[in-house]
Amino acid sequence: MTVEVLIVEDDENLRIALQDNLEQESYRVCSARNGEQAQQWLDKQRFDVIVLDIMLPDGDGYQLCRRWRKKAIASMIIMLTARSLEEDIVKGFEAGADDYLIKPYRLTEFLLRVRALARRANKPLAETLALPGFRIDADAHQVSRQSGEAIELTAKEYDLLMCLIANRNSALTRNHILDEVWGQDVVVDARTVDNFVSNLKKKLGWHANAGFRIATIRGVGYRMEIDE
Numbered sequence: 028m029t030v031e032v033l034i035v036e037d038d039e040n041l042r043i044a045l046q047d048n049l050e051q052e053s054y055r056v057c058s059a060r061n062g063e064q065a066q067q068w069l070d071k072q073r074f075d076v077i078v079l080d081i082m083l084p085d086g087d088g089y090q091l092c093r094r095w096r097k098k099a100i101a102s103m104i105i106m107l108t109a110r111s112l113e114e115d116i117v118k119g120f121e122a123g124a125d126d127y128l129i130k131p132y133r134l135t136e137f138l139l140r141v142r143a144l145a146r147r148a149n150k151p152l153a154e155t156l157a158l159p160g161f162r163i164d165a166d167a168h169q170v171s172r173q174s175g176e177a178i179e180l181t182a183k184e185y186d187l188l189m190c191l192i193a194n195r196n197s198a199l200t201r202n203h204i205l206d207e208v209w210g211q212d213v214v215v216d217a218r219t220v221d222n223f224v225s226n227l228k229k230k231l232g233w234h235a236n237a238g239f240r241i242a243t244i245r246g247v248g249y250r251m252e253i254d255e
Contacts (some may be wrong), residue, residue, distance in 0.1 A: 033057050046051075049138075076104075078105055079091065095123070096122070106128070108127070116215060191251035195251045199219075203248065
């Protein structure tokens with residue numbers, strides 16, 4: 028299966044270099060120098076992976092990413108940026124990014140990150156992934172209530188929910204969740220997991236009779252419990 032990649036980068040030399048290297052890896056690549064061009068591409072076709080620079084001439088990557096997620100664009104998004112503060116990284120994930128790479132970076136690492144995202148983009152959701160009272164649309168990365176009302180989850184909130192459901196009835200450490208949802212090479216404070224779990228409960232409207240629980244395991248992490 029051919030992997031479709033969209034590069035959104037205003038630096039022409041870097042954009043061309045990234046495209047050349049990805050095409051050498053047999054990816055089918057399109058490129059855009061700003062958000063407007065990127066949107067034109069997204070209106071035409073689906074991409075498995077979007078390589079998104081944060082600083083663009085007509086806006087920033089955070090805004091673009093947030094807008095695309097609201098439109099249910101399910102492409103895997105990796106942000107490229109020179110910003111290395113933890114708050115910037117968290118901001119990227121909260122906007123809906125799937126990965127975050129800090130400039131300067133090694134080409135080998137970049138290609139490995141894209142390859143990992145491409146695998147995730149084309150990996151079918153296991154049939155066992157289900158949540159009482161909700162419907163899960165794996166293609167759109169969308170969770171909705173049985174009534175049809177969509178739940179607005181960021182990409183990381185969605186991935187967190189899928190991680191918890193896939194490991195139902197198992198206690199997961201915060202570090203395990205960070206590795207599986209954020210990636211082993213991403214440095215994020217473990218407390219970020221607590222914040223995301225709290226937000227997830229609020230968005231799902233969890234209550235005592237919901238048919239599932241995200242239980243806090245003191246000193247360990249979390250466990251998803253689903254009534255059979």
